[in-house]
Amino acid sequence: MSAVDEVVTEAPAVEAVPKRAMTLGYGTSLVMLALFLIVPLLVKNFIVFQLTMLLIYGLAVLALNILTGGSGQFSLGQSAFYAVGAYTSAILMEHAGVNYALTLPIAGVICFAFGFLFGQPALRLSGVYLALATFALATAMPQLLKLGYFEHWTGGVQGLVVTKPDAPFGLPMSQDMWLYYFTLAVTIAIYIFSVNLLRSRSGRAFMAIRDNEIAASAMGVDVALYKTLAFGVSAGITGVAGGLGAIAVQFVAPDSYTITLAISLFLGMVVGGVGWLPGSIVGSAFIIFVPNIAEGISKGLSGAVFGVLLFLVIFLVPHGARQVAIVAQQLVGKLKKN
Amino acid sequence: MHSRSRKALPIKKIDTFNQTKEVQMPAIHWRFGAVSAALAIAALTSSGALAQKKYDTGATDTEIKIGNIMPYSGPASAYGVIGKTEQAYFNKINAEGGINGRKITFISYDDGYSPPKTVEQARKLVESDEVLFIFNPLGTPPNSAIQKYMNSKKVPQLFVATGATKWNDPKEFPWTMGWQPNYQSETQIYAKYILKNKPDARIAVLYQNDDYGKDYLKGLKDGLGAKAASMIVMEESYEVSEPTIDSHIVKLKSTGADVFMNITTPKFAAQAIKKNAEIEWKPLHFLNNVSASIGSVIMPAGFAASQDIISSAYLKDTSDPQWKNDAGMKAFDEFLTKYFPEGNRVDASVMYGYTVAQGLVHVLKACGDDLTRENVMKQAASIKDLELGGLLPGIKVNTSATDFAPISQVQLERFTGKSWVLFGEILNGDVGG
Numbered sequence: 001m002s003a004v005d006e007v008v009t010e011a012p013a014v015e016a017v018p019k020r021a022m023t024l025g026y027g028t029s030l031v032m033l034a035l036f037l038i039v040p041l042l043v044k045n046f047i048v049f050q051l052t053m054l055l056i057y058g059l060a061v062l063a064l065n066i067l068t069g070g071s072g073q074f075s076l077g078q079s080a081f082y083a084v085g086a087y088t089s090a091i092l093m094e095h096a097g098v099n100y101a102l103t104l105p106i107a108g109v110i111c112f113a114f115g116f117l118f119g120q121p122a123l124r125l126s127g128v129y130l131a132l133a134t135f136a137l138a139t140a141m142p143q144l145l146k147l148g149y150f151e152h153w154t155g156g157v158q159g160l161v162v163t164k165p166d167a168p169f170g171l172p173m174s175q176d177m178w179l180y181y182f183t184l185a186v187t188i189a190i191y192i193f194s195v196n197l198l199r200s201r202s203g204r205a206f207m208a209i210r211d212n213e214i215a216a217s218a219m220g221v222d223v224a225l226y227k228t229l230a231f232g233v234s235a236g237i238t239g240v241a242g243g244l245g246a247i248a249v250q251f252v253a254p255d256s257y258t259i260t261l262a263i264s265l266f267l268g269m270v271v272g273g274v275g276w277l278p279g280s281i282v283g284s285a286f287i288i289f290v291p292n293i294a295e296g297i298s299k300g301l302s303g304a305v306f307g308v309l310l311f312l313v314i315f316l317v318p319h320g321a322r323q324v325a326i327v328a329q330q331l332v333g334k335l336k337k338n
Numbered sequence: 339m340h341s342r343s344r345k346a347l348p349i350k351k352i353d354t355f356n357q358t359k360e361v362q363m364p365a366i367h368w369r370f371g372a373v374s375a376a377l378a379i380a381a382l383t384s385s386g387a388l389a390q391k392k393y394d395t396g397a398t399d400t401e402i403k404i405g406n407i408m409p410y411s412g413p414a415s416a417y418g419v420i421g422k423t424e425q426a427y428f429n430k431i432n433a434e435g436g437i438n439g440r441k442i443t444f445i446s447y448d449d450g451y452s453p454p455k456t457v458e459q460a461r462k463l464v465e466s467d468e469v470l471f472i473f474n475p476l477g478t479p480p481n482s483a484i485q486k487y488m489n490s491k492k493v494p495q496l497f498v499a500t501g502a503t504k505w506n507d508p509k510e511f512p513w514t515m516g517w518q519p520n521y522q523s524e525t526q527i528y529a530k531y532i533l534k535n536k537p538d539a540r541i542a543v544l545y546q547n548d549d550y551g552k553d554y555l556k557g558l559k560d561g562l563g564a565k566a567a568s569m570i571v572m573e574e575s576y577e578v579s580e581p582t583i584d585s586h587i588v589k590l591k592s593t594g595a596d597v598f599m600n601i602t603t604p605k606f607a608a609q610a611i612k613k614n615a616e617i618e619w620k621p622l623h624f625l626n627n628v629s630a631s632i633g634s635v636i637m638p639a640g641f642a643a644s645q646d647i648i649s650s651a652y653l654k655d656t657s658d659p660q661w662k663n664d665a666g667m668k669a670f671d672e673f674l675t676k677y678f679p680e681g682n683r684v685d686a687s688v689m690y691g692y693t694v695a696q697g698l699v700h701v702l703k704a705c706g707d708d709l710t711r712e713n714v715m716k717q718a719a720s721i722k723d724l725e726l727g728g729l730l731p732g733i734k735v736n737t738s739a740t741d742f743a744p745i746s747q748v749q750l751e752r753f754t755g756k757s758w759v760l761f762g763e764i765l766n767g768d769v770g771g
Contacts (some may be wrong), residue, residue, distance in 0.1 A: 046465035053458065143577070146547065157549035158502075159453070159479055161486055249454045251483035256453045260412070288458075295410075295448050302448055303411050 024278045032278070033188070040180050048176045049248070050288065055180075055187045056245045057284035061268040062194060062277060063237035069275025070198055071230035072210030074127065077118075077134030078265045080141040081111050081235040083257035085242025087145065090160045090252040091153050100165045100247050104186065107243035108236045115235020119228030138262040142254035159253025162246050183244050190237055194277060197233065206230055271313055273322025282321035286313075390707060396470030397709035402702060403443045404428075405463030407475040407484075412450035413578075417476050419681065420499060421446045423691030424474065426678035427699075433677075437702045440709075445469060451476075453483035460484040464493050471496050471714055474517070474694055478502045478549045481514075489513045494715050496701075497694055497744065501628075502553055506743040508719070513711075515718055515742045517694055519627075519652055521550060522557030525599070527650060527748065527765050528624050529561025532569075532597060536622060540571045542595035544586055544610065546602055547575040554601040554626060571595050576606065584613050591619040600625045608639040615643035625649045627748070632757065633657035633684030641756055650748040650765075651758065652733050653693060657684045658757045666727025693728035697735060697744065700724055718744075732764045 024032070036055075040048045064078050088107040092098040098106075118137065125133050144150075146157050154160065167178035197203050205226045208216035217223045246252045264287045272283025294305035317323045396403040408421035428442040436442065445467050447459040456475070463469045471494035475481055478500045488495040489511050497517040498505050501524075505516030532539050543558065545551035555573065559566040572593045576583045583606050590598065598621040600610050607629030614623065623646070629635045630649040633656070654661045661667040670692060674681055681688045702709075704717040721744060724735040733747045747766050751758040 044465055046461045049461055050458065053454075143547075157479070157552060159482055161482065245454065249457045249483065250486055251453055251457065253453050253479040253482065255451060255479045256483075258413075258452070260450070260452065291448075299410060299446070299448065 036184055040177060045174060045176045048174075048180050052176070052180045052183050052248050053245075054281065054284050054288055055183045056241050056248060057265070057268065057287060058281040059187055059190060059241035059244070060238050060265050061272060061283045061287075062191065062280040063234045063241065064265055064269045065272070065275065065277055065280050066194055066198070066206075066237070067230050067234035068269060069277075070203065070210065071206040071227060073122075073227060073230060074131040075134040075231075075234070076131050076259070076262050076266060077137035077141075078234075078238050079257045079259060079262035080134075080137045081115055081238040082242035082245065082261060082265075083141050083145065083252075083254075084114055085111050085239030086246035086252045086257065087154060087160075087242075088239065089243030090162050090246045093162055093247075094160055095153060101182070104240050104243045108240045111239025111242070112232045112236030114239075116228050116232035118235070119231030122231065123224055123227055135259070135262075138259045142258055145254040145257070155253075157254060159251055159256075162250045162252065164247065164250050179248055183248070186240065186244065190240065191277065194237070198277075202226065202229065267310070271310075271320045273320035273325075276320070276322035276325075278325075279321040392708045392710050392713070394470060394710045394712075395468045397440070400440055401443055402437065402440050402709060403445065403467065403469045404698075405460075405467060405469035405472040406444060406446040407449050407456055407459050407463070407472065407480065408446055409451040409476060409480075410448040412452065414451040414477060417499070417687055418448075419685060419687045420474070420476060420691040420694075423678060423681060423688050424695045426681070427673065427692055427695035430673060430677045431699055437699060438706065442702075449475075449480055451480060453479050456480035456483050457487065460487060464488075464491055469493075470709065471711060473497060473698055474499045474691075476500065481505070485511055485514050492711060494711055494718070496714070496718055497697060499690075499694070502549060503557075506741070508740055508742045513715060515715070515737070515744070517697070517744050518690075519745050519748050520743065521553040521626075522560065523746065524627055524650055524748065525554045525557035525601075526561035527750070528599065528648075529558050531648070531750065532622075533562065533565070536597065539569055539597040539622070540593070540595045541569050541597040541599055542571055542590040542593055542621070543573045543599040544583070544590060544602060545573070545575050545599075546606070547577050550603075550628070551575065551601050558599060576602075578603070583609055587613040587619070588617060591617055595621055597622045598624065600629070602626070602629060604629045604631060604634045607635045611635070611639035611643050611647070615640070623647045627651055630751070630758070631655060631657065631684070631686045634686070636753065644753050647753045648750060649753070649758070650750050651760075652730055652745055652748045653686070653689050653728050654730060655758060656686070656689050660757050666729075669727050689728050693726050696726050696728070697721075697724070700726075730760070730764075 040051060060078060060082055064075060067073050067075055085107040088110050089100070089103040092103040092106060093100055122130055122133055145154050164175050165179070166175055167173040171178065173181075198206070205216070205221045208219060208221055209223055209226055213223055249256070268280070268283030268287045270283070271286045272279030272281070290309055291302065291306055294309060295302040297305045313320070391399070406421055406424065408418050409415055410418040410421065425444050425446060428444045431437060432441045445463060447463065449456040449459050460472060460475070463472055472488065473496050475484070475495065476499040481495070481498045481500055485495065492513055495514040497515060499517065501518055501521040503520040503522045505514055506520070507514070532541070543555060545555050559570070562569055572590055572595065574586045574590055576586055583602070587610055598614070598619070600607060600623060602610055607625060611623075611625075614620070625635075625647050627650050630651055636644045637657070654664065654667060656667070656670070670689065671683075673692065674683060674688070678688070700721065701714065701718045704720075705713050719737050719739050719742065721735050721737045726735065729735075729745070730749055733745065733749070735744045736746075737744050747764050749760050749764050750762045751760045753759075
């Protein structure tokens with residue numbers, strides 16, 4: 001009895017977001033796509049690299065968004081999945097000579113399996129307890145990667161250097177440019193997949209679980225299956241992002257995938273708006289660019305400045321970029337009427 | 339007007355150089371037009387008048403732009419003080435008129451010791467801030483992450499702040515150069531000492547479970563050679579995150595070892611020395627140079643417990659009374675009071691940053707008016723018997739086209755009374771990368 005009471009009285013961990021509100025309209029999507037296609041042609045290679053990282057972290061935040069915004073489960077362990085994906089790609093490329101593009105689906109599948117398996121014991125946990133369990137995963141990962149048994153493949157603490165791919169078919173493009181468009185293509189594919197996933201039967205099941213687990217199971221949703229499935233999908237996408245990250249950065253090492261990364265991704269999700277998929281890119285921009293801005297303001301106190309900026313964002317727009325987007329939409333609506 | 343355009347020209351000319359690799363970019367790239375225009379102008383004016391002064395991106399008649407990457411935040415933030423010391427030292431150089439009339443602009447970014455961030459910052463320095471080279475970036479993983487990039491861009495990655503052995507590899511990576519003696523050569527020196535003075539030693543090793551600890555351990559094993567397996571009775575590792583290493587010490591004592599190889603960072607080194615005294619384990623104690631600081635290790639552990647510990651050094655210990663009246667130390671103190679009053683004198687990183695900045699100034703002076711990336715590497719690779727105020731007497735900086743390990747000499751020292759007493763000859767421990 002008490003269990004039911006708890007669930008009923010407890011405020012839902014994640015606010016219910018209607019599925020239409022999770023995506024952008026066609027017009028806006030096309031404008032965004034055009035921007036992503038054109039901007040790299042006009043800027044320096046360094047900015048192209050930053051944009052590539054923006055897309056990659058965007059993917060990782062998107063993955064977390066599916067898990068938290070979609071199925072209502074928390075995770076502070078995304079860095080672990082990201083690391084597994086990165087190492088899978090790096091090891092396949094450097095030791096097995098596999099083509100970089102082929103390593104991504106493999107990284108995705110391995111991470112899906114890893115996430116699905118991790119989701120099994122995690123089923124018994126919810127809310128903060130689940131967050132703590134995943135937190136443990138994130139702290140353990142860098143040490144696991146250092147283990148002597150795997151050192152032959154992982155390069156141990158020294159990490160692995162990855163070769164950056166050239167543009168294929170003799171396309172007249174720099175490596176950075178090619179990698180950007182490659183990443184963009186992967187990102188778009190995964191974004192479309194995610195949007196459709198959330199609109200499908202499975203997506204509805206995720207959201208039903210998020211809104212009320214008991215009601216969902218009463219409707220015949222296999223709660224256990226869909227919860228672990230959400231973990232798997234999220235881990236799989238994160239793994240692909242990790243693989244892309246390894247190729248873009250050209251280096252994997254345990255120190256790249258510490259708990260800080262997991263927290264950054266979590267932060268990106270909150271800033272972008274929980275449950276709003278396009279917000280993932282905004283959140284990713286926040287975690288990439290705001291630390292640089294903070295450092296520009298004060299070198300010694302960069303952490304503190306970052307904290308203040310983050311606080312301002314949470315205080316002023318608690319629902320993140322989604323809130324900004326809604327306000328903007330209303331403004332545009334008013335202008336149209338006038 | 340005329341002189342102005344002259345000043346600006348060489349930079350553009352070099353810009354075209356850097357672009358040559360990327361000529362195959364799409365035609366829409368707007369810089370392409372500017373580049374070909376610059377090419378045309380450069381071709382027209384590259385006459386004798388400009389032959390004397392040669393510049394690459396990042397250097398002009400009035401300025402030398404230097405990039406740097408430090409962990410000002412994150413797990414290794416204690417080392418951030420190195421970057422601050424370097425900044426202070428370049429302020430001093432600028433206040434005194436700069437190098438051959440050129441002021442140093444030192445751009446230092448934070449990477450939080452996270453390799454992906456290091457790559458981003460390195461690219462920002464090279465492609466956006468357009469520095470002449472990157473100087474003294476800190477940490478083995480961060481430097482490994484940018485090594486390939488720096489070498490493909492042909493931008494010097496000069497005097498990297500890590501003791502790993504792999505930086506001395508001019509054949510494979512002609513644009514990367516180390517600075518301090520590497521970890522492996524240090525334990526090799528201890529191994530030689532043990533083989534000579536205590537050939538039947540039973541060695542217990544305690545090391546930090548990361549690249550630094552493992553590098554030291556490898557040096558020890560290589561140094562002992564075939565006898566390593568029989569002499570080392572236990573290898574015990576600890577994680578940086580452990581609050582105390584007391585239990586490891588007890589375990590090591592139980593092996594009955596008579597030599598203790600202490601490969602730990604300062605906090606743990608102090609704990610180890612203290613625990614040794616507590617449980618009355620008195621082996622021949624070797625302490626790695628990383629933790630040989632009197633101020634941050636020996637004093638907290640206690641002088642009585644630290645007697646007869648053997649270590650090695652290449653820098654003067656600022657907290658050691660024997661250097662009180664030393665000319666180099668006096669200059670260091672003057673620098674601290676005038677340009678870096680907030681610096682902690684006892685912190686070994688301050689002396690480190692001071693010395694490596696002096697080394698760089700030497701290289702830049704040697705470059706004269708030829709401030710190209712190639713010449714910077716050339717001059718850095720032709721340092722002969724350079725003595726710096728912070729180095730122990732007799733230790734000299736030497737490099738050549740095949741030796742990219744500037745400081746490879748150390749001297750053994752034994753802790754006696756209240757200071758280190760140097761003994762034996764200056765030892766050379768070059769290990770190729």
